[in-house]
Amino acid sequence: MDEAPLSEAARAGPFFALRTGTGEPREEGYARIGEAYRLTSAGAAGPVLSARVEAVAASLRTDEPRVAASLVFQGLAARVWSLALGPAALSGRVPHLRPDRLWWNPGRVAPDDLWWPGVPPIMGEPGGLAGQVGTAAFVHLMPLHHAVRRGYRVSGRLLWGNAASALTGSLWVLHDWCRERGLAEVADRAVELTRAQLVHPPLRDAGALTTEPLGYRRRTCCLYYRVPGGGLCGDCVLRDAPGRGGA
Template identity: 75%
Template sequence: MATVGRAAEGRAAEVGPFFALRTGSGDPGAEGYERIGAAYRLTGEGAAAPALRGRVEAVAASLGTDEPRVAASLTFQGLAARVWSLALGPAALSSAVYDLRPDRLWWNPARTAPDDLWWPGTPPVKGEPGGLAGQLADSAYAHLTPLHHAVSRAYRVSDRLLWGNAASALVGSLRVLHDWCRARGLDEAAERAMAVARAQFAYPPLRDTGQLATAPPAFRRRTCCLYYRVPGGGLCGDCVLRR
């Protein structure tokens, strides 16, 4: 499994930093990383964990918004795009999906991709049954479900809005990967990316989040991520408010 994992990791990293994962030896804790699963937990007072709270505050500062709810929504969408990309890239290019468990994946919210996430050693590949689309869902929702709970409870963001963010993030990752594959003549990989991504919209929680078009990949969501409330933000391309 280690050889397959290394091959999947290397090919996906060529697509771009969101599809890449820091690996190799070292001590993540000594470099300011913590296991990402800890960021998905709420404190005893129902507040976000320090790492997640710090990321939300950094996003708010970079966007110039004084609305924590807006920053939390966009933080979730950014992390969702990262999670989907790490699963989708190897699935399309190598027919493999990482088994990046939250209790073993390390995160430094102060860093950017690919150095924000670190798996010491070689990431394992999921081998259980369920097909490639099912394995992709298992890998992604191991992160998205607890992250969704933490953001919705700590920042009072709508459950439906956040799943719309997850859907939008998936299609965004799909577009980047699909275009990259087509530009290099990797038509089979492009179609595989489309198939496993489309399968996610057949079931909750993404089933009712919007309308997915596949030629080329495009999405019109049924909720708004709140980016329009950012000073000078405007509307996203897939926003429900766009006419």
């Protein structure tokens, strides 16, 4: 894969961008992202994931690790969806970012949090473009879902709601960016690629997508309301934030 599809998508925002080029990732504090998906022999989150969850918990001033873990999951989900959806909609090509080759620095923010040394390959033809987008994302989301669910006792259904919310959030950013530049066909393609992910398990029951106007309403809550000073997200199932004693 040449870097043109990634470079073009990166113009839509930092979540659609990926650091490339040669170097020594581990010397700069990166770990292979697949390491974040591993549990210890005792079933706890491994050091890569737990370091990120602890950092997010400290930043948000929450004493509930599962809340921080939920938000870490949603943030990473938004990154992998964006890196698949953006190039797919703009160029018809999807980078194949395997977990054993993609590097993650939990202490950095997009676009410098993810690094592929060199130029990533593209997905193959089987499954069509929508299938490639799903494959590129779920190769990360499935093991990350398992790690967060088991390591932090977060509801699996809630996490799939986070994944769907992250996808539609990426869609909104890309859709608006395309519309502002007169790229109506690309914007429509992004909607259809997103819809194709939402009609199949495990995202099928996570919420409802509307297109006129573009919107999404999920059926679970990411728990952000439990953060001090937090509130409800725009797509939240809740209408009013319950007290901290709630779910």
